[in-house]
Amino acid sequence: MSTPTLEKHSDALDAAESGASHLITVTLRIRRFNSEVSDEANWIDYQLDIDPKERVLDALHKVKWEIDGTLTFRRSCAHGICGSDAMRINGRNRLACKTLIKDINPEKPITVEPIKGLTVLKDLVVDMDPFFQAYRDVMPFLITKGNEPTRERLQSPEDRERFDDTTKCILCAACTSSCPVFWNDGQYFGPAAIVNAHRFIFDSRDEGGEQRLEILNDKDGVWRCRTTFNCTDACPRGIEVTKAIQEVKRALITRRF
Amino acid sequence: MSSTDSVELSASSAAFSPDNPAPVIEPPRARTKRTPRVTRTNFELYGWLFMRLSGIVLVVLVLGHLLIQLVLDGGVTKVGFAFVAGRWASPFWQGWDLIMLWLAMLHGGNGLRTVINDYAERANTRFWLKTLLFTATAFTILLGTLVIFTFDPNIR
Amino acid sequence: MQIHKYDTVIVGAGGAGMRAAIESTKRSRTAVLTKLYPTRSHTGAAQGGMAAALANVEEDNWEWHTFDTIKGGDYLVDQDAAEILAKEAIDAVLDLEKMGLPFNRTPQGTIDQRRFGGHTRNHGEAAVRRSCYASDRTGHMILQTLYQNCVKEGVEFFNEFYVLDLLLAEVDGVQKTAGVVAYELATGEIHVFQAKAVIFASGGTGKFFKVTSNAHTLTGDGQAVAYRRGLPLEDMEFFQFHPTGIWRMGILLTEGARGEGGILRNKDGERFMEKYAPVMKDLASRDVVSRAIYTEIREGRGCGPEGDHVYLDLTHLPPEQLDAKLPDITEFARTYLGIEPYTDPIPIQPTAHYAMGGIPTNVEGEVLSDNTTVVPGLYAAGEVACVSVHGANRLGTNSLLDINVFGRRAGIAAAEYSATTDYVQLPEDPASVVVAQVEGLRNSTGKERVSEIRNALQECMDKNVMVFRTEQTIKEAVEEIAHLRERYKNVSVQDKGKRFNTDLLEAIELGNLLDLAEVMAISALARKESRGGHYREDYPNRDDINFMRHTMAYREVGADGTESIRLDYKPVVQTRYQPMERKY
Amino acid sequence: MPAGTLYRGREGMWSWVAHRVTGVLIFFFLFVHVLDTALVRVSPEDYDKVVATYKQPIVSLLEYGLVAAILFHALNGLRVIAVDFWSKGPKYQKQMLWTVMGVWIVLMLGAIYPVLGHAARVLFGS
């Protein structure tokens, strides 16, 4: 059994272990909106001393807990698996809990604003209902015919692998709200709904693929995607969203001809 | 930018309060609660496919056209009535230009239709813009076709 | 204030809540109230797997599983419940598969299984492959699959509704369930839900610790609400510390990492678990491994400049295996530590993980108001409940199992109950307690800050009642908590608004944490023995003569309004397995 | 909706913006181009007059811009088609975009003389 490289630590490990946290000063520029105070959104700057290895979420917490308790945002797990805290950080959709301060140039003010294309309810909180409505519209559940087997349904590892990527989705909406087509017109189903349809269309156990493809053949379905790749770039789970959308398009085409 | 101790957000014009909140910030057109509409035809599918297929053909036609018009034989200097007359004497070039015209206009027209769908906010605006687009496209295609077929080199 | 009427109301939309909802929606008019969108629940964080003796890859049976559960729980497990858990595990996994859960597969196409801490063949002979998994996001897939099936069944969700009170009404001298009171985050409005049956499935309470794998939202609301209504809390001193949390952050690195062959090493590179658990080594039960890690650290063999952590070494595993089986946790190491797990060991430390205790229930999920009496119409399932299948220490993968088995049972039982009974009349002015609580906080002019008190609480808990405890440290904690509770009376919130006032709710959550921390410390103080997750340095041995019993903590309010905690005890149900020394 | 900052999309988004802008541009050009060509049907003199304006240096410059737009739209259009129909397309979209830009630059350099040469001769004599 190999012993770990304890004598010659890699630089990365040394850096990770360096206990002494050196604080730096960063400016957080947050787009605030509170309908109980004003009908306009405005930018407010907050200065904090923070360890650059901390997350943007930690910085937001620092603001909320130490400076201004009215700052409002959603969060739960704090490590990128619950999908609560998608927001626009330095102009790009990310999860606040998966973005470290040091990775986004703390020299300049860090801008934080809500994701685009959904109704802003307060500060960084948006109305997620239209997003989940689109998700529900694609029938995101296993559809089967005939009698249930007594044991599990069989599926080869290859068939399982076929849709592995799209099972990772945490419904954070980073993709849908990064899509230029969605901003213009909230009618587009959006990449997240398509990803979740893909997860079933390409599941060998599922028999409802035809219906889902038909739903996505809608005028607000997959054909509105202009392959801008913003969704793929934004997905915090590293899902190849655009690829999934293209696979659905191709499935529709091959089904048709 | 205000400073860090601005716990009280400065109120704007109206006096909003917890009991009298301002309207929230809505995106231009929100997706509403609804089951998928029954507007499903294969139109968008065909449109999408047409854009790609016509695109491939257009590469040959348009780039060829540009090559001839602008690069070969002294480029744009040579273009004149006589040049056009010479080219359209051959059915091959007539066909070339005809197909190019139709494909490019339909391709561009359909492209513009998506653009309108994306940006026009109200249903009404959408409708009028699309009507305008359709008329312009149809007019151009017909006019162009007419010109190619009824071209008379001996008009002078 | 709005009043709603449902047959069954479920509090929480994690694994347990949604599993219950799927059953109860089919049988009764059901509402699910949840403070988070369902897919945000912390069940989604679970990585490793879900145990069931499917015997898909090697010989296994549910009796071995029962034994492991009981032994893992250091014999504090109620054995009838453990038997049900292990027996129904098989169907629970198959049901999930039929609902669409994408388990990893064997070459034959059946559900693949892997090893996990504490799960053995033939009563401890060797590790067995019992954990059914979907990559290292089994919990995520369970949560998604259950939500998908809720969408299919048309379950009615009330998202971002915080349940702040439970309504009980006395009918003919019996306390019966009347409903719950909830606070709608979006509007600040208070809603009363009248119900024949209520199921609590509101999850864990890890946030009173600082280094924890639990979400910010796991603040024990359900336990606190029930406790304040006079119901007991069982075995609250037992809290599980998972050996491998990312150093300082607490983010969990699944035991599956060790199941795949990962090794714990101290600063000398020594595989120290060989000393503490010669057979199971790195896969010994969690309390054993956590203590081993802290022993190494205390004896000066910890890693890093401050010697305050050890390494989880995956570097000898082929990168393809890491990519295929552990993609998420390797990514955590890259994102949060900036290191490459292919070549670097990962700094880890034990992290507060799971509450074994909670609201006492019987095997049907019915909540008990003392050792035996059922509260008609009240149910609990999941981490909020204590059946007790986990005893003094939960085995890895048994909780995802618990939420499915007992979530389902509670859902069926509650719906069947509500089909046969009538509504109990709501008490007069049902929302008064919540209104007073909310308005009190909103209008408070005190000077204390929520975050400061919470930080103090977390520091205190980490220092005094974590892996190692003594009379002295626990007493310190009790004192500190009492002090913090005094300070809490002067807490105020900055946000006075109605819409999305998370400031206000954090204050309420802190109140819940303080109550539960106190129960935990008092319960721990009284248990003068070491068992499972509760380790007393001053009483390092298990004491079956005096302490083979469940702790039941009640809130007592004196005539003058003073609060205190009364401890009582409940016998452990033993059927087949006699307590033995626990060795791995 | 109050704007907020500009979304900082990456290569994919900007190439799409450019594709859309060039597409619309070409469409309007084509519209005008068909109209002026229609003059051949009306009167050769007028046609030659219009075409003569095309030979002015400033129009040549516009023409160069048009070629740039068409070339970009055409090449990027091929990239989009590859993304659509080639299963590895989405994975290599960035590489393909850089290829498109490379080919585009080469072709645009090549087009300098044929398209702008005439204008240069008019302006600076030959």
Ligand SMILES: Cc1cc2nc3c(=O)[nH]c(=O)nc-3n(C[C@H](O)[C@H](O)[C@H](O)COP(=O)(O)OP(=O)(O)OC[C@H]3O[C@@H](n4cnc5c(N)ncnc54)[C@H](O)[C@@H]3O)c2cc1C
């Ligand atoms: C990081 C991590 C990894 C784990 N890995 C495993 C594993 O591999 N195997 C295993 O078996 N177990 C594992 N566990 C344990 C297991 O995941 C949890 O115990 C289990 O998921 C709890 O499920 P639950 O349904 O009880 O609660 P949760 O999933 O936490 O759900 C709680 C629900 O209650 C709601 N809620 C809470 N308070 C309120 C309120 N006041 N009003 C309304 N709603 C409320 C929340 O919105 C949420 O929907 C892990 C736990 C963690 C933290």
Ligand code: HEM
């Ligand atoms: C020369 C070869 C051409 C190719 C290969 C090509 C290719 C394409 C493709 C593939 C699309 C679809 C893009 C998408 O769906 O995201 C497209 C869109 C478009 N094209 Fe072309 N095209 C060509 C020529 C033209 C011409 C001559 C015109 C103008 C008449 C034109 C106008 C448009 C417009 C307006 C769009 C819509 C843009 C959008 O929706 O973003 N194209 N083109």
Ligand code: SF4
């Ligand atoms: S596809 Fe990715 S970005 Fe989109 S919702 Fe799912 S996880 Fe979020």
Ligand code: F3S
């Ligand atoms: S951002 Fe939008 S346009 Fe397509 S590639 Fe993604 S859905």
Ligand code: FES
């Ligand atoms: S807080 Fe859960 S994803 Fe960020």
